[in-house]
Amino acid sequence: MSAVSCAKSKQQHSANYDLVVSQLLAQMTISEKIGQMSQVNGAEGSIPDDFAAAIRDGKIGSVINEVDVTTVNELQRIATKESRLGIPLLIGRDVIHGFKTIFPIPLGQAASWSPDVIEQGARIAALEASTVGINWTFAPMIDISRDPRWGRIAESLGEDPYLCSTLGTAMVKGFQGNKLNELGSIASCAKHFAGYGASESGRDYHTVNIPENELRNVYLPPFKAAAEAGVATFMAAFSDLNGVPASGNKWLMNDILRDEWDYNGLLVSDWDSIKQLSTHGFTEDDKQAALMAIDAGIDMEMASPTYRDHSESLIAEGKIDIAHIDQMVARILTLKYQLGLFENPYTCAEQLPNIVNEQHLNSAKDAAIKSCVLLQNHNNTLPLSTANINSLAVIGPLADDGYEQLGTWVFDGEEQHSQTCLQAIKKHVGDDVLVNYAKALDNTRTDNIEQINDAVALAAKSDVAVLFVGEEAILSGEAHCRSNIDLPGKQQYLIDELAKTGTPIIAVIMAGRPLTLAKVIEKVDSILYAWHPGSMGGPAIADLLFGNAVPSGKLPVTFPRTVGQIPLYYAQKHGGRPVSDDSYVHMNDIPMRAPQTSLGMSASHLDTHFTPQFPFGFGLSYSKFSYTDLELSAAEINFNQTLTITCQLTNIGDVASDEIAQLYIRDLVGSVTRPVKELKRFKRVHLLAGESKQVSFELCAQDLTFYDRDMKLNAEPGKFQLWVGGDSNASLCADFHLLANN
Structure with missing residues (x-):
C-alpha cells in the first residue's frame, strides 16, 4: 500500500464549482459518469484486486462502510492518482448518534428539547468519524414518527413537525459545521424522503398512504427545513408513497424537492432500494428499475448495481438523456468539491481531536442527563440520599450492560468505553451505602425466571430497589418492529414479585421506543425513562438518581396506554364528535342488554381511556x-x-x-x-x-x-x-x- 501525504488540512476552496464541474464533466466518458453514480460496500479493511481495478477505471464514486483509515487513504490514493481523471471518493457511514463516543439514541436526544445538545452530539460524531476518513453520514432521520411499534422510531426526532424541524436542522449544523471543507466537517443526509414513518402497522419497509394535504402539513416540513438549512444530501425512503415507491417517485423527488424547493444537493437511494422497485411490483426488472430511478432523479445508487449494469444501454436506446445524467453527476462532483476532496482527499487522524476524549464523554453525559424523562415520582422517592439509606438493591438485566445501553444502529461504538449504571452507582455511594446487585434475568427477552427469587430476596433486605429494565438495543431500530410494546420477556413478572416486598422501587427504563407502561405504573414508585442513553448512561443516571442533576427531559412522542390506541399523537384532528370526560363511556359502564344507540357516543375506544398514558411534551422535575x-x-x-x-x-x-x-x-x-x-x-x-x-x-x-x-x-x-x-x-x-x- 503506497504512502500518502495528508499534511495539508482542508481549507476553503475558492474555485467556481459550476465551472470546474462542467470542465470535468466534459472530459468524462459515459462509463465514468455512471461510475460516479455508484456507491459500493467496503471490504472491511482490505482492497480486493477487482475493487481496486473498478476504482482505477472510474466505476465507483463512493464507498460505504469502510472505517480503516489506512485503507480509506489507499482507496483515495487509487482514485486520485491511478484513475484517468483523479476524482476522489465519498466515504459514507452511519454515525447517527455517535462514532466511538455514543450519545443517546436520536429519540432520546429529542427528549432534551435542546438544539444545542443535538448539534454538539452531531459535531462530536463528525469529528470522530473524520479520523478514519468518513466524509458523509446518513443522518438526521427526520421522519415524523407516530407509531411506536415501528423500530425506526428510535432513530427519529419524534412526532411533531416543529420540534423535528428545529432539532433536525441543529443536527445538520453539527455534522456540517460552518463549511463542509473545514477539518472535521462531514456531509449530512436528510432521510428518509418521505413519509416512511407512517408505514402501515409500524412494519418497516411497508407501504405508506398519506393524503397530499397531510403529507405537506405534517411529514414534509422537517425536510424542507433541512433543505433550507443547507443539508448536503437527501436519501429516498424504502417505502412506497401512495402506490409509488420513493426511489422511483418523480413527483416527490423532482416536482417537490427539485422544482418546488429548489434543492440542488445530492440525492441517494437507500440500501438496495432501486433494485427493490421490482420487488414492489413497480418495475418489471432491474433495467426498468434503473430507468425509473434515474428518471426520478436519484443521483447515486447505494449498494445495488442497477445503474452500473443498465445505464449505458438505456442511454444508447434513447430512454435516458445524457444531459439528465450530466445534471446528476454534476451534483455528485459538486459535493466532492465542497468537501475539499479534490484539494486533499486524505485523512490524518493526528489533526483531529482524540476519539472518546474527556470533553466528548462529558458532552455525552450531559446529553444523557437532559434526555432522561421523569415519568412518575410518588412520595418524592427520588432523588435518593446516601444519608437516608443504608442499603440499595440494583436489579435487572440492563443494570450492568455497557453494550445494550449504547442503543440501536451503533457500528463503531465499543462496550469498553461505556460506563454502566451499576458501576456509576457504586462509585457514587462509595462505602456509605451497601449495594446489593442481582441481574435477575439473563436478558430482557428471557422467559427463564430462575434468578428472580434471589433478586426478590435482595430487594426485601434493602432500603430501596433500583430496577433497570426495558428492551435490548436489537429490539428497536431498522427491521425491528414489535406488535406488542409491553416490557418483553418476564420483566413484568419480575416487577410484580419485587412489588410484593414493600421495598420502594425505582424503575429505570432503557428502550428504543415508547413502551406501554400501565402495568408498570401500578407497581413502582418512580419511573425514569432513559431511552438507550449511550456511553455515559451510567454516570448520567446515577447523577439523576442521587440529585446531582435534576430531570428536565420532555417526551418528544406520545406514550399510549395500550397498543390498540396507536396511532396516538397530540396534534390530532377535532372530528365531528370529539371525546371528552363528559362524553366518554367505558364498556364496563354500559348496562347489560342496553338498547342500541349512538347518543352520547364519541371518538374513543370502549375499553381504554381516550387520553394517553403520558402526553407529548410531558416530563416531571424534582421541583414544580x-x-x-x-x-x-x-x-x-x-x-x-x-x-x-x-x-x-x-x-x-x-x-x-x-x-x-x-x-x-x-x-x-x-x-x-x-x-x-x-x-x-x-x-x-x-x-x-x-x-x-x-x-x-x-x-x-x-x-x-x-x-x-x-x-x-x-x-x-x-x-x-x-x-x-x-x-x-x-x-x-x-x-x-x-x-x-x-
Whole structure:
C-alpha cells in the first residue's frame, strides 16, 4: 500500500464549482459518469484486486462502510492518482448518534428539547468519524414518527413537525459545521424522503398512504427545513408513497424537492432500494428499475448495481438523456468539491481531536442527563440520599450492560468505553451505602425466571430497589418492529414479585421506543425513562438518581396506554364528535342488554381511556412550576405584525431546575380541518428555588400558515387559540385574531 501525504488540512476552496464541474464533466466518458453514480460496500479493511481495478477505471464514486483509515487513504490514493481523471471518493457511514463516543439514541436526544445538545452530539460524531476518513453520514432521520411499534422510531426526532424541524436542522449544523471543507466537517443526509414513518402497522419497509394535504402539513416540513438549512444530501425512503415507491417517485423527488424547493444537493437511494422497485411490483426488472430511478432523479445508487449494469444501454436506446445524467453527476462532483476532496482527499487522524476524549464523554453525559424523562415520582422517592439509606438493591438485566445501553444502529461504538449504571452507582455511594446487585434475568427477552427469587430476596433486605429494565438495543431500530410494546420477556413478572416486598422501587427504563407502561405504573414508585442513553448512561443516571442533576427531559412522542390506541399523537384532528370526560363511556359502564344507540357516543375506544398514558411534551422535575399571567401584545394582528406572548414562570419547589416552556396554537376554522394543538415555540428556562421569570415568545403570520385544500401555503384570517405550559395538556390559554390582508 503506497504512502500518502495528508499534511495539508482542508481549507476553503475558492474555485467556481459550476465551472470546474462542467470542465470535468466534459472530459468524462459515459462509463465514468455512471461510475460516479455508484456507491459500493467496503471490504472491511482490505482492497480486493477487482475493487481496486473498478476504482482505477472510474466505476465507483463512493464507498460505504469502510472505517480503516489506512485503507480509506489507499482507496483515495487509487482514485486520485491511478484513475484517468483523479476524482476522489465519498466515504459514507452511519454515525447517527455517535462514532466511538455514543450519545443517546436520536429519540432520546429529542427528549432534551435542546438544539444545542443535538448539534454538539452531531459535531462530536463528525469529528470522530473524520479520523478514519468518513466524509458523509446518513443522518438526521427526520421522519415524523407516530407509531411506536415501528423500530425506526428510535432513530427519529419524534412526532411533531416543529420540534423535528428545529432539532433536525441543529443536527445538520453539527455534522456540517460552518463549511463542509473545514477539518472535521462531514456531509449530512436528510432521510428518509418521505413519509416512511407512517408505514402501515409500524412494519418497516411497508407501504405508506398519506393524503397530499397531510403529507405537506405534517411529514414534509422537517425536510424542507433541512433543505433550507443547507443539508448536503437527501436519501429516498424504502417505502412506497401512495402506490409509488420513493426511489422511483418523480413527483416527490423532482416536482417537490427539485422544482418546488429548489434543492440542488445530492440525492441517494437507500440500501438496495432501486433494485427493490421490482420487488414492489413497480418495475418489471432491474433495467426498468434503473430507468425509473434515474428518471426520478436519484443521483447515486447505494449498494445495488442497477445503474452500473443498465445505464449505458438505456442511454444508447434513447430512454435516458445524457444531459439528465450530466445534471446528476454534476451534483455528485459538486459535493466532492465542497468537501475539499479534490484539494486533499486524505485523512490524518493526528489533526483531529482524540476519539472518546474527556470533553466528548462529558458532552455525552450531559446529553444523557437532559434526555432522561421523569415519568412518575410518588412520595418524592427520588432523588435518593446516601444519608437516608443504608442499603440499595440494583436489579435487572440492563443494570450492568455497557453494550445494550449504547442503543440501536451503533457500528463503531465499543462496550469498553461505556460506563454502566451499576458501576456509576457504586462509585457514587462509595462505602456509605451497601449495594446489593442481582441481574435477575439473563436478558430482557428471557422467559427463564430462575434468578428472580434471589433478586426478590435482595430487594426485601434493602432500603430501596433500583430496577433497570426495558428492551435490548436489537429490539428497536431498522427491521425491528414489535406488535406488542409491553416490557418483553418476564420483566413484568419480575416487577410484580419485587412489588410484593414493600421495598420502594425505582424503575429505570432503557428502550428504543415508547413502551406501554400501565402495568408498570401500578407497581413502582418512580419511573425514569432513559431511552438507550449511550456511553455515559451510567454516570448520567446515577447523577439523576442521587440529585446531582435534576430531570428536565420532555417526551418528544406520545406514550399510549395500550397498543390498540396507536396511532396516538397530540396534534390530532377535532372530528365531528370529539371525546371528552363528559362524553366518554367505558364498556364496563354500559348496562347489560342496553338498547342500541349512538347518543352520547364519541371518538374513543370502549375499553381504554381516550387520553394517553403520558402526553407529548410531558416530563416531571424534582421541583414544580406554575404558569401565570398570560398576556398578549395585541388581540389582533395583521399579516405584517408580530404577536408577543408573555407569561410568568415560577419555580414553586425547593430545587433549582430547568423547565421547558412550550407554546401551542389552534386555528379554530380552516379551509381544511386543523389539529387541536400545534407546537410553535419552546424555551428552556433555568430557575432557582422560588424564582420567577417572564417567558416571552413571538409569533407572526408565517407561523400560522398551512397547506389549504388547493395545496397552497397560506395563513387564513380568523380566530386562534394559544396555550403556554409544561406539556401539550397546557391549560393557560388566550385567544387572538389574524386579520384579513387588505
